[in-house]
Every structure is written in structure tokens, then in C-alpha cells.
Amino acid sequence: MLLRHGLVSADSHACVTPDAFTARMSRQRWGDRIPQVREVEQDGRLVERWVVDGRVMSTRCVVNCAAVMGDPLRRTFAQRWEEVPRIAYDPLARLAALDSDGVDGEVLFFNDPLDSISLPFLADAEYELACVQAYNDALAEWRRASDHYIPLALVPYLGGGEAAAAEVRRAHEQGHRGVVMVAEPSMADPRLPHFTDPAWDPLWAACQELAMPVNWHAHAGIRLLPPQWQKLQALRRTAAFVVQPQFVGDFLLSGLADRFPGLVLVCAETGAGWLAYIMQSADRRWERDQMWRDGARTRPSEIVRRQVRVTFWYERAGIGMRDLIGVDNILWASDYPHGTSSYPRSWELIDKVLAGVGDAERRKLLCENVLRVYGVPAHAAAGIATTSG
Amino acid sequence: MPITIEDAPGRPVSYRMASVDDHAGEPATLWTDRLSADRWGDRIPALRRDSDGTRRWFVDGQPVPLPVQERWQEAAAGELSSPAGRLRAMDAQGVDVSVLYPTAAGPAGQVLGRITDPELELACVRAYNDWLVEEWAAASPRFVPLCLVPLHPVEAAVAELERAVGMGHRGLVYPALPTLVRADAPELTAQGHAALWQACAALDIPVSFHSGAAAEIVAPVPGAASPGYAAALEAINEPVSSALFVAHLLLAQVLAPHPGLKAVFGENSLGWMGFALETMDYLVSVDRLNIDTYPVMPSEVFARQCFCVGSYEHLAEVTTDAVPLRSVLWSTSHPGPGSTWPDTPVTVANALAGVAEPARRRVLWENAAQLYRLAEVVAVATPAGGG
Numbered sequence: 001m002l003l004r005h006g007l008v009s010a011d012s013h014a015c016v017t018p019d020a021f022t023a024r025m026s027r028q029r030w031g032d033r034i035p036q037v038r039e040v041e042q043d044g045r046l047v048e049r050w051v052v053d054g055r056v057m058s059t060r061c062v063v064n065c066a067a068v069m070g071d072p073l074r075r076t077f078a079q080r081w082e083e084v085p086r087i088a089y090d091p092l093a094r095l096a097a098l099d100s101d102g103v104d105g106e107v108l109f110f111n112d113p114l115d116s117i118s119l120p121f122l123a124d125a126e127y128e129l130a131c132v133q134a135y136n137d138a139l140a141e142w143r144r145a146s147d148h149y150i151p152l153a154l155v156p157y158l159g160g161g162e163a164a165a166a167e168v169r170r171a172h173e174q175g176h177r178g179v180v181m182v183a184e185p186s187m188a189d190p191r192l193p194h195f196t197d198p199a200w201d202p203l204w205a206a207c208q209e210l211a212m213p214v215n216w217h218a219h220a221g222i223r224l225l226p227p228q229w230q231k232l233q234a235l236r237r238t239a240a241f242v243v244q245p246q247f248v249g250d251f252l253l254s255g256l257a258d259r260f261p262g263l264v265l266v267c268a269e270t271g272a273g274w275l276a277y278i279m280q281s282a283d284r285r286w287e288r289d290q291m292w293r294d295g296a297r298t299r300p301s302e303i304v305r306r307q308v309r310v311t312f313w314y315e316r317a318g319i320g321m322r323d324l325i326g327v328d329n330i331l332w333a334s335d336y337p338h339g340t341s342s343y344p345r346s347w348e349l350i351d352k353v354l355a356g357v358g359d360a361e362r363r364k365l366l367c368e369n370v371l372r373v374y375g376v377p378a379h380a381a382a383g384i385a386t387t388s389g
Numbered sequence: 390m391p392i393t394i395e396d397a398p399g400r401p402v403s404y405r406m407a408s409v410d411d412h413a414g415e416p417a418t419l420w421t422d423r424l425s426a427d428r429w430g431d432r433i434p435a436l437r438r439d440s441d442g443t444r445r446w447f448v449d450g451q452p453v454p455l456p457v458q459e460r461w462q463e464a465a466a467g468e469l470s471s472p473a474g475r476l477r478a479m480d481a482q483g484v485d486v487s488v489l490y491p492t493a494a495g496p497a498g499q500v501l502g503r504i505t506d507p508e509l510e511l512a513c514v515r516a517y518n519d520w521l522v523e524e525w526a527a528a529s530p531r532f533v534p535l536c537l538v539p540l541h542p543v544e545a546a547v548a549e550l551e552r553a554v555g556m557g558h559r560g561l562v563y564p565a566l567p568t569l570v571r572a573d574a575p576e577l578t579a580q581g582h583a584a585l586w587q588a589c590a591a592l593d594i595p596v597s598f599h600s601g602a603a604a605e606i607v608a609p610v611p612g613a614a615s616p617g618y619a620a621a622l623e624a625i626n627e628p629v630s631s632a633l634f635v636a637h638l639l640l641a642q643v644l645a646p647h648p649g650l651k652a653v654f655g656e657n658s659l660g661w662m663g664f665a666l667e668t669m670d671y672l673v674s675v676d677r678l679n680i681d682t683y684p685v686m687p688s689e690v691f692a693r694q695c696f697c698v699g700s701y702e703h704l705a706e707v708t709t710d711a712v713p714l715r716s717v718l719w720s721t722s723h724p725g726p727g728s729t730w731p732d733t734p735v736t737v738a739n740a741l742a743g744v745a746e747p748a749r750r751r752v753l754w755e756n757a758a759q760l761y762r763l764a765e766v767v768a769v770a771t772p773a774g775g776g
Binding site: 074186194197222229232238241246249273276281286291294314315321324 | 568605606607609613615617618621622624625626628629630633636637640659661663664665666668671672673675701702703706707710711
């Protein structure tokens with residue numbers, strides 16, 4: 001990746017096109033179950049929506065790209081595919097838009113029809129795998145279009161640890177550089193083993209061997225919000241941002257991180273400062289209960305520095321705690337093209353949040369860390385003070 | 390030199406520490422002693438043998454959830470279960486004043502809140518409030534009692550609050566998620582609870598929303614986990630689960646219309662709060678969907694009205710601009726899963742390493758003294774060498 005600005009987002013959302021699944025899955029085999037954009041009636045008018053396995057996935061829009069809809073209030077959502085700007089779904093048009101915002105590249109999470117990773121595909125193992133592979137193939141096209149994209153693959157759950165590992169290997173071959181997962185599979189589907197169950201070990205072994213970080217994103221597929229609160233938008237969003245902290249303790253104390261010391265966990269779109277609390281509370285419990293005697297060999301805060309990474313864009317708290325969390329472990333993110341994105345004034349927000357942070361640390365937070373975490377080689381354009389990967 | 394603490398009112402305390410989140414252990418006969426057996430029979434909260442032979446609390450005929458039960462076992466055991474024993478232990482731990490929450494009744498009063506019969510609920514709540522003042526607060530001004538009120542209707546809650554405050558209670562314990570306690574309880578809103586919040590503000594009574602009262606917002610532990618491992622995850626996750634109801638209180642604007650109302654987030658810890666507040670402010674601002682309806686930003690309401698409670702975290706490392714020192718209280722959390730007993734002095738020394746004396750005094754004593762008006766019940770001596 002050629003760096004012109006020295007800024008790479010660790011959390012952005014690719015928008016796959018309406019043919020992403022229909023062009024890649026057998027109509028004969030899957031029929032109307034194939035994820036597709038279809039015209040549906042909503043509140044008496046015809047709109048277009050993603051439909052997965054017969055379910056309409058959103059009442060709000062066809063694709064969430066509120067930051068690029070030309071509405072500074074971000075209240076406008078695309079109701080038909082033709083309303084979606086090219087700078088959301090066309091990889092090269094999008095790069096030009098990013099460049100105008102001073103952004104060099106992006107780690108790519110999903111967008112509609114997936115709000116919470118691959119959960120809509122959790123019907124039966126064969127259907128799930130077909131959908132996951134179609135998605136991973138579609139997203140791999142972005143990497144082929146430009147090395148400024150760092151795509152993250154989905155993993156199938158229903159086929160077990162070995163099948164998940166096989167898809168990780170296939171996705172890595174295609175250029176994917178990490179996997180996106182639900183924070184707790186057993187909560188997403190009672191058929192699935194717990195996150196730290198050894199049944200998943202083949203998956204962790206593959207991720208470790210290929211240096212593919214495991215990524216949790218926002219609510220990471222977990223709902224802990226009382227349903228009656230869903231109607232309050234700011235609350236629903238905040239609730240999504242505060243779920244992940246509750247799942248990191250198990251990663252640190254279960255012995256999983258010691259079994260796979262090279263397995264990296266990235267907590268995306270969930271802020272950073274809370275990690276200081278998890279480090280101190282987990283350390284305290286580990287010491288108090290002498291948990292090293294029960295398989296948690298390494299001090300939790302050491303595991304965090306070795307294996308856990310977090311993202312930020314609006315938050316000063318996490319930056320203020322960077323000595324504790326580790327300045328190498330915090331990654332800038334833009335959330336493009338979602339409504340909360342820093343686009344198109346990313347550097348304004350950066351200058352506010354990183355006020356008082358020295359140049360060397362800024363470079364780490366803004367691009368060096370993300371390139372290292374995902375193993376992406378990069379070199380700087382003339383005049384850009386950043387290190388090469 | 391620290392000044393010796395005496396129990397009599399008017400004698401000086403030494404500024405060492407006000408622990409704002411401790412739990413008295415209700416004796417097994419608290420409710421059976423105080424409620425009419427003729428009228429309520431087996432519905433009275435009491436310890437009974439469960440089907441598997443273990444002794445367990447039953448309230449209104451229903452078994453009390455296990456985590457509450459386990460906490461009570463710890464709180465009601467040994468020397469710390471009596472006021473005299475607790476005072477001796479407080480002396481040994483460097484704790485001057487202890488603010489008391491319930492245990493068997495639930496850390497947020499949610500166990501009694503599940504009683505659907507309003508008369509039985511009120512009788513149980515009154516018995517608890519009477520007991521805490523008669524047995525603990527009357528034993529020493531170093532105990533600060535917090536009362537319970539019935540969840541519904543709000544008129545009954547206000548009436549019991551006024552009665553309890555008249556007896557000497559100095560704060561209110563209330564569940565942050567009343568509809569998860571009882572389906573027919575009113576949603577926690579500024580309007581539905583306006584009379585209660587107005588009464589609290591008028592009486593200068595802070596309301597405490599303690600963590601760990603709703604299993605629905607806490608990540609479940611792995612099925613294969615040992616009890617010890619489950620307790621460890623609970624100790625880490627329950628405090629940060631408070632983020633969900635803190636967000637609800639601030640974003641649904643429950644507190645903002647009552648600027649005189651103070652809220653304490655019991656056993657919630659410190660380190661995640663700055664992140665949570667900045668997240669709320671950012672989401673309110675960037676989406677613009679609701680910004681017109683937020684005349685005061687969530688972080689400003691927090692700074693004006695709210696307090697979070699630390700007990701072991703390293704203060705210098707976790708305080709941020711969004712969490713000013715005036716919003717921080719300290720506690721031993723006895724007997725919660727994160728309790729610092731019996732190592733409070735060394736835990737506090739580590740947690741406050743590098744914190745200058747005025748800031749130290751502020752979080753260990755002054756904030757709590759102001760909030761609970763401790764000067765009215767205990768005289769405060771100037772610490773030796775202090776200023």
C-alpha cells in the first residue's frame with residue numbers, strides 16, 4: 001500500500017453489490033434462499049431491501065451509508081439501490097473519496113445485509129457455507145481492485161472447527177487478512193460451542209498460523225439490551241458499543257490466549273478506554289484467585305498487550321490511557337460509510353482527539369499499528385513521514 | 390498520626406475512608422420477626438430448605454436467585470455480620486464510615502421488588518428499613534443506612550421514602566431496570582418517576598443504582614465453568630454491565646430534568662466510564678437524530694449529578710477529563726465479588742499510588758461526606774499534618 005496521507009482505517013464497511021450472492025450461488029440449488037436485493041412493500045410504498053433466506057434484513061434502508069448520502073444531518077438512508085452513491089460500493093470511486101478525506105486505505109468489515117456478522121446465514125451448514133464463501137469471494141474482489149483494501153473474511157460456524165479453519169485458509173489465499181466473528185457463538189445459536197471451547201481450536205490454530213486476527217465488531221452479534229429500549233436510537237447505538245468488554249475477560253482467563261499466544265483479537269467499533277478497566281479487573285481477579293494454577297498462566301494485562309487490539313475515532317479517554325493499554329495496540333478507525341463516520345472531516349476529529357500526542361505516537365495510532373496487526377506491507381510516498389512495513 | 394475513632398456521635402473521625410458501597414447481611418429472622426405470620430404465612434421472606442437440601446432464601450414462596458444467595462452467605466457469616474464486629478473490622482481496615490446496601494433483598498432491592506402484591510412488598514420493605522436503622526444506624530453513626538421503597542405505585546414509594554428518611558436513612562436504593570425486576574413495574578423515565586425523583590431531590594437523598602441486579606444484561610458464563618471461574622467473570626463483567634443502564638439513564642434523560650437529583654452507580658468501577666460518556670456524547674452529536682432534544686449533553690449530566698465508585702483500580706491511570714475527581718467515590722464493596730476485604734489498606738495504597746493528598750482525600754472522604762451529609766452525624770477532625 002502506498003501511503004500518501006499516513007492514515008488507514010481499521011474499521012470501515014464494504015458494500016457488496018446486489019449480485020454478490022446471486023452471481024456466485026447456484027440458483028438451481030438454493031432458489032430464492034440466495035441473499036438478494038428485492039423490491040418489497042413497506043408502509044405502503046415500494047422499496048428495495050436485502051432479503052436473506054426469505055427474511056427482509058432491514059426496515060431502514062437497502063445499504064447503510066448515511067455518511068455519503070449528501071445529508072449533513074445523516075438522516076437520509078438509501079431506499080433503492082440506485083440511490084446508493086458509487087463511493088460506497090465501487091472500490092475505485094471509493095478510493096478517490098477516501099483520498100479526498102486524507103485516508104489511504106481501509107480494513108473492510110461487512111455492511112448490509114449483515115448487521116451482525118454472518119448470523120443471518122445460520123440455517124443449515126451447507127447453506128451457511130455457500131453464503132459465507134460467496135461473501136468472501138465478493139469481498140476478495142476489492143483486494144484485487146486495489147491493495148489499499150484489507151478485507152476481513154466471514155467464517156462458517158455450523159460445520160465445526162475444522163470446516164471453519166478450512167474457510168480461513170481459503171480466504172487467506174484470496175487476500176483476506178483477518179476474520180470477523182460473533183463474540184460468543186453459543187449465545188448466537190445454542191447449537192454452537194462456547195467461544196473458549198476446544199472445539200474451535202482448529203480455527204484458532206489456522207488464524208494463528210496465518211496471522212489472521214479475529215475481529216469483533218460493535219455488538220459482535222450479541223444483544224444485551226432490553227427490547228423496550230431499542231426505540232431510542234442513540235441508546236441502541238451506545239448499547240452496541242458497550243457489549244464487547246464483557247467478552248474479553250473470558251478470552252484472557254480461560255487459558256485460550258495461552259494455548260494460542262499468537263492469536264490476535266481486535267475489538268472494533270467499540271472504543272478503547274474500557275480496556276483499561278478490563279486489564280485492571282482481570283489482573284486483580286487473577287492475582288486474588290491465583291488463577292495461574294487453573295490454566296490461566298499469563299497475567300491478563302500481559303495477554304492484552306500481546307494479543308488484544310482496540311480502535312478509536314472520537315474518544316479521548318482511550319488515548320489518555322494509552323500508556324496502560326499500550327500505544328501499539330490502539331488503531332484509528334473511520335467507520336466509513338456509516339452515520340457515525342468521521343468522513344469527510346477525519347483529520348479535524350483526529351487533531352482534536354490526538355491533541356498533545358507526539359508525532360511518533362500519532363503515526364503508530366493512525367497507520368503503523370493497523371498495518372502491523374494485519375501484516376500489510378506499505379511504503380510512504382515522498383514527503384510522508386511514516387515507516388515502511 | 391491517625392486519630393482514634395470513637396463510636397459516640399460528635400467524636401472525630403480521621404478522614405481515612407468512607408466506604409460508600411458495603412452490604413449489611415440481613416439476619417435469617419429479619420422478616421419473620423417483623424411480619425405477621427397469621428397474615429402472610431409462608432410468603433414472608435425466610436430461609437428454608439430447598440428441594441436439594443440446601444438452605445436458601447424464599448420470598449413470597451419463590452426461591453431467591455443463587456448469586457444473591459451466595460452473597461448473603463458471605464455477608465451474614467462471621468464477625469462482619471454484626472454491627473460491633475463490623476466496626477472492629479472497619480477500624481482494622483482503615484474505614485471510618487460504611488454506607489449500607491441490602492444483600493438478601495438484592496443489591497438493588499430487586500428481590501423484594503419482585504413481590505407483586507403491593508401490601509406484602511410494602512410490609513417487607515418497611516421491615517428492612519426499620520431493621521437497618523434500629524440494628525445498624527442506631528449502633529453507630531459510622532453506619533449510613535440506605536432505604537428501599539416499593540417499586541409501584543410511585544405514591545407508595547414516595548411515602549415510604551419520606552418515612553425512612555424521617556427515621557435516619559440517607560439514601561435510596563433503587564433498581565435501574567425496574568421492568569426486568571417486575572414486568573408490571575413502570576419504565577424508568579423522568580415522567581413516570583417524577584414524584585420520586587422530586588422527593589429525593591427535595592430531601593437531598595441520593596439514589597443508588599447498584600450493578601448486578603439484572604442477569605439479562607450480563608454475559609452468561611460458560612456452561613462448563615467452575616464456580617470459581619464463574620465468580621471471576623462475574624466480578625469483571627457485572628460492574629461494566631452497568632454501562633447499559635447508565636446509558637439508559639443519560640440518553641433517555643431520566644436524570645436531566647431533575648438537576649437536584651444525585652445518582653450513585655454502586656459497584657460499577659471507574660475505568661470504562663470515560664469511554665462510555667464520550668460515546669454517548671458523540672452519538673448524540675454525530676447522528677443529529679436526537680440532538681435537538683438534548684439541551685444538556687450526557688457527559689454534562691453525569692458531571693453535574695452522578696458518581697461512580699472505585700475500589701481497587703489505579704486512579705491516576707483511569708481518570709479522564711470526562712470523569713472528574715468530584716464524581717469519584719470509593720468503597721470496599723463488602724461482600725461483593727470484587728470486595729477488597731480483608732486487604733483494603735494495601736489495595737487502597739496501590740490504587741492511589743501517585744495521587745496527591747487533596748485528590749486522595751476528595752475521593753476517599755470529601756465527596757462522600759458531602760453527598761451523604763456526614764458532618765451532621767460524625768464530627769470531622771483535621772488530619773494530622775493535613776491541610
